[in-house]
Amino acid sequence: MTVETEAEANARHAEKMKKHKASKEKLLAGKSADKGLLIVHTGAGKGKTSAALGMVMRHIAYDWPVGIVQFIKAPSWETGEAKLLGRFPDLVTLHVMGEGFTWDTQDRARDMAVARSAWERAKELIRDERHRLVLLDELNIVLRYDYLPVEEVVAFLRDEKPADKHVIVTGRNAKPELIEIADLVTEMTLVKHPFRQGIKAQKGIEY
């Protein structure tokens, strides 16, 4: 064991932080492009929609309009999110797909028609100059069940998304084709989950 005096520890720390700062500055100096991002939040962990909601709220903080299409109608969009976003009617355009969870319907043809109509709305919102950010919540689930052809969705996002527009796609099991064209992809990985310990979903946390 090496014993270090307080002064030595402080000097070592100052040196380390100086290097850290220099490397941060060097990294940032090389960055300049400002562009609309295609962002994907995927993985089996929590926080995919919450993180998107955080970005939506940052936009709202700047008074920038956002468009949201909720592809899978979850309880959260009837309670927490709807209440919250309802406070900013001038800034938020919200389209909630009008049917329950897909696993409640057991009617593939109906699910596909509903997904199609939500996707058409999503395209309108993305094309609309007013919105800086469009959130396509749980679109990955729709793609996973092949309710919409991934080729069509990817082609639109790659070729027709305006260059300055941010689009966030959430949902587990993101298709590789989508990840391929995305700019920023984060996988939320489950390390520990309270459901496993007998704790149910809670208001304010999950919805």
Add this chain to the structure above:
Amino acid sequence: MTVETEAEANARHAEKMKKHKASKEKLLAGKSADKGLLIVHTGAGKGKTSAALGMVMRHIAYDWPVGIVQFIKAPSWETGEAKLLGRFPDLVTLHVMGEGFTWDTQDRARDMAVARSAWERAKELIRDERHRLVLLDELNIVLRYDYLPVEEVVAFLRDEKPADKHVIVTGRNAKPELIEIADLVTEMTLVKHPFRQGIKAQKGIEY
């Protein structure tokens, strides 16, 4: 290749969804405990603070007061977050640690004193009955640099956090001792990052 008729595909789908629904219901039926969670968002990916912010906003949507201690002063807390949270002065108590990024200061003793003072504030907010949720943003960074003893922080969160209070801790490199006592841990994993493609941090997305 097996060719399946539309009717067969629909029947197979209905069966699959029915099973999915049954397993969801079974899972939920076993859950009943309602308790305050210790939540950790860690990992090198994006979305740790954004996801916490989403949960904060859900609380605000229900008119539930929240406390926030920002352990590392990031630009976001001077712009997007501050603007946003400033809209709800009756619901949000925000304490921003009064010094720049640790790698800007190069003064370990000062950083430690500031971290200590922020932690004392955090304890007050957690003990205060008014708040349902307390966010300790970037506390993991402070613990990583040993600005606060992890044993002390873990002992407080384990033994003194009121049972109905949610606490969210964010920051990469969460200490194993903290993960051990947490209820819900999500690791945000970097799959693809625009910094690597020469795109800088952007308003509304990162801050």
